[in-house]
Amino acid sequence: MSTSSLSNRFGGWLPRSLLARNITLLVALVALTQACSFAVLLNFVQRPRIDRAAIIFSDYVKTLDGVLSAMPPEEGRAAAARLGGQTDLPEHLEREPQPSPVRLFRTWQRDVFVGALQRHLPPDMQVRWQTSDGERLWIRVHVAGEPRWIALPMTEDAQAGGIVTTLALCAGLALLAALTGYLIQLHINRPLKDLARAARHVSAGEASVTLPTDGPTEIAQVSSAFNQMTQALRQAESTRALMLAGVSHDIRTPLTKLRLAMAMAIPRGADDTFVASAESYIDHIDTILQQFMDYAGSGERELPQAGELNALIGQLAADFAGLGHEFELSLGDVPVFAYRPVSLMRLLMNLMQNAIVYGRAGLAVRTWTEGNAACVAVCDRGTGVAASEMENLKTPFSRGTNARTHSGGSGLGLAIVERIARLHGGALVFRAREGGGLEACVTLSMNRHSS
Structure with missing residues (x-):
């Protein structure tokens, strides 16, 4: 069986969190060492003590x-009576007590003592242990x-007090180990x-936080590597924004010159269709450039x-109404919360513009x-988007099948x-609108603070 298979098999029995796993393994290790120590104690310390x-x-x-055998009969019987001598054993001694986990080690020690005592006595001198009404040992003498059966009190060596103390100490040490492991973890x-x-925070596009590197060596190395990664991401982001800004400027400059050259070179009254088509292409290029700039800086610094x-x-709905x-609007009770106004306006404008272009009706x-999230749904009654396309629409440069007949986007x-x-600590999801069409739903965390 491969190592990965063993890991998967045993990993299913372990807790999911690292804290619980480490404590479980630590307690198991302590329990194993205590069990080994206890076995050594029983066999090499307690058993020889009981034998002695x-x-x-x-x-x-x-x-x-x-x-008692050498005494005259009457004196011997009187002495045996003073020791509780009886011809027959008490009835309750004929029945073995029910095994109990609590009395397990006491029973083990009793059995070891009785067995060792029986080996050192003649075969006709039998031994019985009384567990009820006090610990006593019944021995058949002559x-x-x-x-005659006489009852003799037991010595401390035959009791289990030492083992009980040892068990309590083991349990205390295991608890201490678990507590120590918990604090370390x-x-x-x-x-x-x-x-x-x-x-x-980095995944959400926020400014990254520099982690301290003064902890344990392994954690410090991870924190240092994370800080280096975030620094490289910041540099890459700055380089990307600078490059896109430069590209936008370098392309828009000749576009502006081209627009002016066309206006000066084409006489008034010339082919208006050609002029309108050329200006449309120039506007299309300018729109795509603006979308690139918007994607490069989606409000992280705001x-x-x-x-x-x-x-x-x-306000946005009124602006769109002015354009026809x-x-x-079905606006619920949304409390005041902190958000990036320019970025959120761009988000809403994009969704509403998409609904106008691709949905057209039922806006x-x-x-x-x-909970702690504000939700916005921009809806339309268009042809909708297949379920397989919904998530792909959020991928850069991806367009749905119903968008390929429209120009002007990237x-x-x-x-x-x-x-x-x-x-804003949320997400964008798409779902089919009841009655036909599409809903673009955005969640925004109302507990988000500036980073």
Whole structure:
């Protein structure tokens, strides 16, 4: 069986969190070492101690048996009576007590002592242990040639007090080990949680946090590598923005000159269709350049400000209504929260413009709250998008099949929306609208603060 198969098999039995796994393994290791130590204690310390006690006790019993046998019958019976002598054993001694986990080690020690004592006594001197009404040992001795059972008190060596103390000590050490492992793991988990939190900030497009590197060596190395990675990402982002700005400037300059040259070179009254087509192509190129610039800088440097989401949507809806596109508004109770106003306006404009271009009919905007998130849905009654295409629409330069008949876009609009949504601690999802059409739903965290 391969190592990966063993890892998968045993990994299914372990807890998911690193904290729980380490504590479980530590407790298991301590339990194993304690079990080994306990086995050594029983076999090499306690058992020889019990054997020595059995030898001493057997000498005492044999001496007592010899004294009782040598005494006159009447005196011997009287002495045996003073020791609780009986012709027959008490009835409760004939039945073995029910095994109990609590009395397991006491029973083991009793059996070892009785076995060792029986080996050192003559075969006709049988031994029975009384567990009820006090710990006593019944031994069959000879009184005036007749067998008598007498009860003798037990020595401390035959009791299990030492084992019980040892078990309590083992349990205490295991608990101490678990507590120590928990505290150590908490110390290790804290920088790991900081690392995960910083990684989520970077993933959401926020300014990264520099992690401290003064912890344990291994954690410090991970934090240092993460800081180097985020520094490289910041440099790459700056380089990308600078490159796109340069490309935009270098292309727009000749485009402006081309527009002026066309206006000066083509006489008034010439082919208006050609002029309109040429200007349309130039506008198309300018629009694509602007989308590239918008995608390059989707609001990471803009500081959040407290504002009303419904008011922003109402303002945009009024602007679109002035252009002849009516949106039906269904605005829920959304409290004031901090967001990046310019970025969020760009997000809403992109979604509403898409609904106008590709949906055309049944335009609507809904808002509501779910937990600590504000939700916006831009809806239309267009032909909709297949389920297999919905997630692909958020990929840069990806366009749906119903968008290929439209010109003027580069496939970055929804990618920009997705980046701005993640920047606000949310996401963009698509779903089919009840009654036909499509809903583009955006969630925005209302607990997000500026980074």
